[in-house]
Amino acid sequence: MLTTIYLIAITAEAMSGALAAGRRSMDIFGVAVIAFVTALGGGTIRDMILGHFPIGWTQHPEYVYLVISAGLLTTLVARYMHHLKTVFLVLDAMGLIAFSLIGCGVALEMGYATPVVIMSGMITGIFGGILRDVLCNQVPVVFRHELYASVSLAVCALYLALHHFAVPEQINIAASFAAGLTLRLLAIWRGWRLPTFSYRERWE
Amino acid sequence: MLTTIYLIAITAEAMSGALAAGRRSMDIFGVAVIAFVTALGGGTIRDMILGHFPIGWTQHPEYVYLVISAGLLTTLVARYMHHLKTVFLVLDAMGLIAFSLIGCGVALEMGYATPVVIMSGMITGIFGGILRDVLCNQVPVVFRHELYASVSLAVCALYLALHHFAVPEQINIAASFAAGLTLRLLAIWRGWRLPTFSYRERWE
Amino acid sequence: MLTTIYLIAITAEAMSGALAAGRRSMDIFGVAVIAFVTALGGGTIRDMILGHFPIGWTQHPEYVYLVISAGLLTTLVARYMHHLKTVFLVLDAMGLIAFSLIGCGVALEMGYATPVVIMSGMITGIFGGILRDVLCNQVPVVFRHELYASVSLAVCALYLALHHFAVPEQINIAASFAAGLTLRLLAIWRGWRLPTFSYRERWE
Numbered sequence: 001m002l003t004t005i006y007l008i009a010i011t012a013e014a015m016s017g018a019l020a021a022g023r024r025s026m027d028i029f030g031v032a033v034i035a036f037v038t039a040l041g042g043g044t045i046r047d048m049i050l051g052h053f054p055i056g057w058t059q060h061p062e063y064v065y066l067v068i069s070a071g072l073l074t075t076l077v078a079r080y081m082h083h084l085k086t087v088f089l090v091l092d093a094m095g096l097i098a099f100s101l102i103g104c105g106v107a108l109e110m111g112y113a114t115p116v117v118i119m120s121g122m123i124t125g126i127f128g129g130i131l132r133d134v135l136c137n138q139v140p141v142v143f144r145h146e147l148y149a150s151v152s153l154a155v156c157a158l159y160l161a162l163h164h165f166a167v168p169e170q171i172n173i174a175a176s177f178a179a180g181l182t183l184r185l186l187a188i189w190r191g192w193r194l195p196t197f198s199y200r201e202r203w204e
Numbered sequence: 205m206l207t208t209i210y211l212i213a214i215t216a217e218a219m220s221g222a223l224a225a226g227r228r229s230m231d232i233f234g235v236a237v238i239a240f241v242t243a244l245g246g247g248t249i250r251d252m253i254l255g256h257f258p259i260g261w262t263q264h265p266e267y268v269y270l271v272i273s274a275g276l277l278t279t280l281v282a283r284y285m286h287h288l289k290t291v292f293l294v295l296d297a298m299g300l301i302a303f304s305l306i307g308c309g310v311a312l313e314m315g316y317a318t319p320v321v322i323m324s325g326m327i328t329g330i331f332g333g334i335l336r337d338v339l340c341n342q343v344p345v346v347f348r349h350e351l352y353a354s355v356s357l358a359v360c361a362l363y364l365a366l367h368h369f370a371v372p373e374q375i376n377i378a379a380s381f382a383a384g385l386t387l388r389l390l391a392i393w394r395g396w397r398l399p400t401f402s403y404r405e406r407w408e
Numbered sequence: 409m410l411t412t413i414y415l416i417a418i419t420a421e422a423m424s425g426a427l428a429a430g431r432r433s434m435d436i437f438g439v440a441v442i443a444f445v446t447a448l449g450g451g452t453i454r455d456m457i458l459g460h461f462p463i464g465w466t467q468h469p470e471y472v473y474l475v476i477s478a479g480l481l482t483t484l485v486a487r488y489m490h491h492l493k494t495v496f497l498v499l500d501a502m503g504l505i506a507f508s509l510i511g512c513g514v515a516l517e518m519g520y521a522t523p524v525v526i527m528s529g530m531i532t533g534i535f536g537g538i539l540r541d542v543l544c545n546q547v548p549v550v551f552r553h554e555l556y557a558s559v560s561l562a563v564c565a566l567y568l569a570l571h572h573f574a575v576p577e578q579i580n581i582a583a584s585f586a587a588g589l590t591l592r593l594l595a596i597w598r599g600w601r602l603p604t605f606s607y608r609e610r611w612e
Contacts, residue, residue: 021347022403029354030347031401044253049452051461053255054316061319075401112462115469130543135334137343139545143429143438150437197439197483199430225551226607233558234551235605248457257459258520265523279605339538341547 009095010039013128014067018074020136034132035071042128046103046120097180100125100152104159121156147187155180213299214243217332218271222278224340238336239275246332250307250324301384304329304356308363325360351391359384417503418447421536422475426482428544442540443479450536454511454528505588508533508560512567529564555595563588
């Protein structure tokens with residue numbers, strides 16, 4: 001099940017990357033690169049940090065084809081995408097949560113300590129979007145919008161807690177996924193966001 | 205032969221990095237860092253992604269000295285460099301193609317699948333310039349100008365095709381190099397570029 | 409001793425990251441991420457480049473807790489921090505130098521060549537700040553302000569020279585640390601900076 005959701009997730013992330021590239025008027029090659037980085041960059045950074053070689057997508061060329069195709073296809077259908085806003089937000093939320101759970105799983109299998117497992121999940125969940133924003137020369141939106149990174153944190157924490165109490169893996173994943181998706185969609189719907197820290201002085 | 209071209213390539217890339225740093229009025233230390241990252245950053249990221257340790261330049265300190273010297277020297281000769289515009293563009297094109305071929309070779313030797321080999325070549329070819337632009341706080345030019353990243357793709361694909369048909373390595377490299385250089389110079393001369401994707405809506 | 413200074417250093421770097429995040433009005437999650445990246449990002453990049461797995465902080469969850477706490481605490485005390493300007497600058501200088509010495513030590517132990525050891529020290533010293541600035545969408549300040557990266561270079565070079573002449577490790581570290589701190593504080597006090605390279609032409 002997680003694999004199916006993962007494929008949906010990288011597709012949605014690739015589309016989000018392509019739209020960001022379009023906002024910078026990149027050529028279609030740039031669109032493909034940003035789509036790739038948004039979809040697979042989080043997992044790549046996780047694997048590089050954990051020393052988890054070979055890196056995921058290098059063993060699954062089909063993922064590379066999928067995200068590049070999704071990115072290029074987006075350039076054709078972009079003008080109709082605002083009709084699909086809700087669908088897109090749900091897919092993106094599913095992607096965030098699937099990425100987070102997969103990231104936790106990788107670090108858990110490698111025997112890392114609990115805080116590293118949580119950070120592995122969060123890196124997988126949010127760093128694709130951070131790389132996308134850095135390459136598009138803007139401050140990462142995940143640090144400023146509705147609950148997003150914190151949903152990733154909550155999902156990872158819940159998953160680990162259930163794992164600790166020996167809840168069967170399948171049930172754990174289903175429960176964490178459902179809870180995370182609910183939280184993210186509620187956050188979008190109600191506009192929940194974290195307190196902001198604004199600092200204006202420049203004395204350094 | 206590829207080694208000689210590689211040395212020319214990293215020198216040209218280091219100079220391009222130094223000019224970019226100069227456009228941001230960096231100090232000479234910043235110039236050295238950007239020169240280094242532009243020249244050797246693509247290969248570094250490739251090695252980090254492929255798990256190819258130790259990373260190239262750590263075994264060749266002379267490359268480090270070369271690119272830093274080239275970067276610093278550029279600050280002295282920059283005012284005359286527009287006279288050398290054509291030379292510089294040709295060197296830069298040679299660099300792009302040499303990097304791409306070297307990147308393919310590394311992944312091929314490590315036994316990665318074809319799409320990964322191509323991506324390894326492209327990462328080596330274009331990520332130095334992407335890192336340069338990110339550190340100089342601008343949208344990477346490789347995503348917006350004349351055919352550049354796509355020349356890298358074409359070179360990698362040609363090289364792999366000839367490799368597949370067991371063309372001797374030396375002939376393969378020479379042919380791929382010549383074809384790539386021709387394509388890149390034609391693209392500059394004729395202003396060939398890929399179609400652009402512009403997207404203005406902000407509904408996300 | 410270096411461990412104590414290291415803890416002070418990552419705390420100071422985390423606070424500097426939090427202030428930068430505040431200048432971009434990030435939410436408290438963004439503050440935590442930027443604090444983490446500023447404090448531990450330099451060492452992470454060093455370990456990824458040297459192939460030094462597992463990466464430092466993954467084996468020391470307490471560092472993760474420390475830097476995130478320091479980042480969040482900064483949001484509460486930020487309004488009073490300009491009173492502590494001098495303290496903060498000294499802590500930051502101590503951090504720069506402690507990071508540089510630790511980075512040299514890691515590469516030395518792994519048997520890398522001298523220029524790589526120096527670069528390892530500098531990457532550890534300055535890349536946290538570079539990542540902070542990239543994520544906050546600004547040109548890295550280390551390339552433009554008073555002597556900073558060059559202090560790191562000087563400290564690494566001195567440490568290696570003393571190491572070469574078989575000066576006992578403890579004395580070496582103390583001497584390098586004192587010399588580096590003096591140089592950095594003098595540079596701030598007197599406004600020493602490197603010559604700048606400004607380049608305006610756009611002929612590429």
